Amino acid sequence: MSQNHPEQQYLDLMRHIWSAGSERVDRTGIGTRSVMGAMLRFDLADGAMPLITTKRVYWKTATRELLWFLTGDTNIRPLVLQGVKIWNEWPHANYVKETGEQISLEDFVQRIAEDEAFAERWGDLGPVYGKQWVDWPTYHYRKDGLYEKGPGINQVAELVESLRNNPGSRRHIIEGWNVAELDRMALPPCHKTYQFHVAGDRLNCVLYQRSCDVALGLPFNLWSAALLTRMLAQQVDLLPGELVWMGGDTHLYLNHAHLIEEQLSREPQGHPTLEIMQRPASIFDYRIEDFEVRDYTPHGPIKAPVAV
Template identity: 55%
Template sequence: MARHAEYQYLDLIQHVLEKGDRRIDRTDVGTLSIFGAMMRFDLSDGTFPVYTTKRVFWKTAVKEMLWFLKGETNIQSLLRENVRIWTDWPLDKYRKATGDEVSQEDFEARVLADDEFALKWGDLGPVYGKQWRRWVDADGNEHDQVASVIRTLKTNPSSRRMLFHAWNVGELDRMALSPCHMTYQFHVSGLGDAMTSGHGSKPQLNLLVGQRSCDLGLGNPFNIAQEAALVHMVAQQVDMTPGELVWVGGDTHLYLNHIDLANTLLSREPRPFPKLRLLKRPDTIDGYSIDDFEVSGYDPHPAIDAPVAV
């Protein structure tokens, strides 16, 4: 019997605990860090790699991916979906700029109720969605990287140039947070089989994600789930089947205040991954909503609370 794919995650945590370089980071919380990691997840049978050693709120992760795909950069639209994972950064900026120690709840309520306030204080700068869908070149032309990849997948699926990324050097200083998951490169396998089988078999769509900085405790479970959801969506849009998700990490770390979380995860045995089915096929990649995702068989261990480092 094949070893459960989630052990890749648990083994990585164990390796960081044992071999990680202790260092002070941008947040002043401190981390244990290694450099260079890889995990692979087979999605071909509908598997949705949502970790089971703690409950992962996969709907929140997918909603964030849908927000990226729509090119959004303001937390107001996320808050309307009851997603609060980006509030810490604009809230911190607001408090430092104004001296107003407003609560997160009151800040979010004001962003939701006041469009002018949201425009000034809820925007994160040119983060992921802006770069994915509206990258501006030196001549002022906008480039929709995601649409370009989908177009190439349909017309030249053997291309080695099917990727999009968010590391726009000229705009990094205007982003609330520099991109962590930076490069998304697509690859199609089984093209020859699809051409010669005569039985309507479809090619498989694979995705490699390069992540420069990975928070193993909180960020990675979200990243893997939302990246797998992206493979399913893009595959549906280009009439392929999901293949493999390959994740590659650069600075891969555990925050020092996540050590208890890590030890709890390592004490638990993974359970079967759930399955994902898309209930409809929108006209475009940015037409999906959370209601289009049907996830079955998710039975995780209990959630574990841990602080976010800002």
């Protein structure tokens, strides 16, 4: 039965990378086993979601991150105040590097939560995902040869209008890879390009991810891409179709051996579904309370360190 479970393709990818991936020195210094090019496909019909069951995935954390992206905010404080920890390591590492103060991660996060001015100075990640999604910068050429800043482009809002008014377009894209601003980002976008496709009354999504941490990151990425597709489909009166995930450098960290071996010993169980409880006025008005997951009975969580 497990061989027919949609999650089996994720486990097969993990097993293939761990057994046959090329061992490489990476940016973090930890080391990875890596393959180039991978694909997973998930049918989102009837509420189905690619929510991994062989370890517990905190889907509310991933959802809060996606909703944060849609605000265009790039400071971790709103996430910290909601108990979301996934972006904390990057500004903490930057603070220690810049100031030399050997403050613990926990104490740093506490200061972010309690001190708004401190958070404004040290909690910003630069123009990461949300900034590019809803406020891509533009510059206008002037006759004197200089450029002046123009209005930002809300790619998400334009996507919604495009899906409604020109469903056959091949330009239904959200792009995060702004070459001119990569050096200002705490982390250049990993899940960088989303393309949507209308087939009859169904909305499909292809996500291309340039770099993918399969053990820790991919379960979140699959959930978030599927959730965004579900939200968009609701907003434009379509049914959710298929999520196609494609990975570039698709890897496992060498210090995640315990997680990988434990997870590969488990069998997928259950078929979780998502119900969106109401239809907000726009794609930007969803709240965490609008989402309810059913039939999610995962194995226990498996902790592993994040590579920064």
